[in-house]
Amino acid sequence: MKRHLLSTADLSRDDAELILATAAELRELADRPIKKLPALRGRTVVNLFFEDSTRTRISFEAAAKRLSADVINFAAKGSSLSKGESLKDTALTLEAMGADAVVVRHGASGAPHRLAHSGWVRSNVVNAGDGTHEHPTQALLDAFTMVRHLGGSGAKPSLDGRRVVIVGDVLHSRVARSNALLLNTLGAEVTLVAPPTLLPVGVESWPVETSYDLDAVIPKADAVMMLRVQRERMSGGFFPTAREYSRRYGLDGRRMATLQDHTIVMHPGPMVRGMEITADVADSDRSVIVEQVTNGVAVRMAVLYLLLGGSEPAVGGEE
C-alpha cells in the first residue's frame, strides 16, 4: 500500500482486499464487550477538519481510539479560501505536534494531496473528503457493506459481477468518484444515473456505464446507492425543481418494488428525505444505511492500522 490514502485510484485490488479483510476482523470487535486494541498505542492521529462533518470526524475518532491511538481533533476555522489559517501553517503546527497520521477533510479538491506532497508534513495522510474530488474511506465502507450482503462465499472480499447503481449528483459528489474507481477495482459493474447536467465532463472515460433513465437500470441492480442532492443546485440550473428531480431520479416505494429481492439500498448520508429518497425507502428492510455507519468505524480502523504499519496482527493481544 502507498503511504497515503488520497484516492481510491491509489488502491490495487490486493490493497482493497486487504483493507476489507482487515476491517472484517476488526468488525467482530464491535460485538465484544471490550472494544479496544493496543495496536496503535503511542501513536498520534490528528483529525484535521476544515469543513464541518461531525459524522465523519466521530467515525475516525472512534476508529483511532479503539486502536489505542492518541487523538487530536483540530477544527480549523475556515481555510485559506476564506483567509482563515492557511493549510500550510496548520500543517506545520501538526508536524510540530508529532502527528503520525493526519486525517484531513477540506472543501478544496486536492488539499490532502497538497498536504501529502508539499513536504510540509511527514505524517501519513488520509483523505476524509476533499471538495468535489474523493472520499476514499466512504467508498471503502460502502464496498465493505456490499461485500457483507452480496459478497458470495469466496475466501477473498469480492464484488465480481455485481451490479451497483449510483444515482444523483455525480458531478459534485466525492463519494461517487471514489466509489466508481473502487467498485470497479473490486470487480463490480457500476452504472451512474443522473440528469445529464449532473454528470461530469469526460465521464465516458471512467470505468463505468452511465444512464439518464433510473427505471431502466434498477431492476438489474444488486445495490442502489442514492447520493445527496442539494437544493441549491436548482439555482445553478442543474434541474428545474425538486419535484421534477424526485419524480425522475428519486427512490420511492414504487421504484423500490421493481428491485430484486436481495437488492440493498444505500446512502452515504446525510439524506435529504423527500428529495432523493423517500422516508419509507430509507427506513425499509432493504436499507443498510445505519449499518454503513457501524462499518465505517471498522473500515477506518483498518485504514489507520495498515497505513501506520501495525506490524502486530490487528486482532489478538487484547487488553
Place this chain on the structure above:
Amino acid sequence: MTTYWIKNVSILGGQPTNLVLNEGRIGHIGDLRGVSSDDGVEEIDGTGLIALPGLVDLHTHLREPGREDAETVESGTRAAAMGGFTAVHAMANTEPVADTAGVVEQVWRLGREAGYCDVYPVGAVTVGLAGQQLAELGAMADSAARVRVFSDDGKCVSDAVLMRRALEYVKAFDGVVAQHAQEPRLTEGAQMNEGELSGRLGLAGWPAVAEEAIIARDVLLAEHVGSRLHVCHVSTAGSVELIRWAKGKGVQVTAEACPHHLLLTDDLAATYDPIYKVNPPLRSTADAEALRAGLADGTIDIVATDHAPHPLEDKDCEWAAAAFGMLGLETALSIVQQTMVDTGLLDWAGVAERMSYAPARIGRVSDVQGRPIVAGEPANVVLYDPRATRVVDPAESQSLSRNTPYRGMELPGRVVATFLRGKATVLDGKIQ
C-alpha cells in the same frame, strides 16, 4: 556613451557579420575596416550569437502600484531585460487600477526612472475594471504615457454594448481594445481546463467555449464597427480557428499566444500544485499544437508573456485558494526557441516578427521599438546564444516573485546581452 563592436554575430540567423552600436543607434553593419574606433569602444565576440531586435511584450503585469510585494516596475523591467525585452506593456489591473491619466503617467514615469525597458502602460477599458462604465480612455491616450492599448485584462469586457462602444471610441486615437476573452457565467469558480481530467480531479472546469464564444462575438463586433481588436492569451484550438476565419474575412483582429500555452498542458494540474494554475488555463496537447501552428502561419500574430508575479503565500496553498498566473519574461525566448524554432516552425526572422515588430505595431510604438536591425535605427538589440542550455532556478530570477512553472526544467538558449537605445541593460548574461 559606450560604443559596442559586436563581431561575427548572426543577425536574425544570417551570415556572421559585425554590428556597431554607437550613440544609441545602429551605426554600422559589416566590414569594420575604416570604421573609426575611439577609446570608448567595447568589443563583444558575437561568434555563435544571434542578434534580434529588442523584444516587445504586449502583456506584462508589473503589479505597481499596489502589489509591490509581488513586483515593482523596476524589478519587472529588470526581468524583462534579462529576457531580451526592450519594451513592455504594463497591464492595468493594479491597485489603484490604471484607469486614469494619473495612474498611467505614474507607471510610465516609474519605467523611465528604472531605465531597463520602455514601459507602455495599458489603460483600463472600464472604471475599476468593473465592466460598468468606460474609463477616460481619451485622457489616458492624451497623457504623457500616450496609451494606445486598452484592456480590462484579468476580467473580460463581457457586456456586448460596452465592448462595442469601447471598440468604436478608441478609433479616435488609433487605439486597440485587448480583450481577455472569458465568458464570466460559463467560468464561475473555474479552476482548470474543462475536460476528462477536471472531472476526475474534482476541479471546476474552464471550458474552451467560454473563450471561443467571446472571441466569436468580438470579431463580429470589430467587423461591424470597423475597429481594431486584439485577443489576449489565445489558448484553444477553436479560438485559433475563429481568428483564422475572421482574418480571412478581413476583420482587423490580432492575437497573442503565451509561451506557457505553447509548451505546457493541463495534465500538470494532476499534481494539484498551483504553480500550474493560470488564466486562461493550460489546455490539451491538441490545443498547444494548434497554437503553434497558428503562430507559425501568422493567424496568431505575436507571443506575449502574461508575466504574472505572485508572492509565495498565494501559490503555497491548496489549488482553489491559489492565485492565477505565472512568471514569463525571463523564459519566453527560450520557450519560443524550443517550441517554434527547434521544431522548424519558425526561423529567427519569424521570431523577430512575432516578438518584436508585430507587438510594436499593435501597440503603436513601432516608431521607436520593433525596428529592423539596419544602420541608423535605434540600437534596441538582443544577443542570444541558441546553443546554450540552462536549468531554470527561480532563485536567480530578477522578479520579486518565484512562481515560475519551469523550475528545474532544462531550457535551450540564453540571453547574453540586451541593449536599450545603445545602453547595455544586460551584458555577459548579467543585469547591468
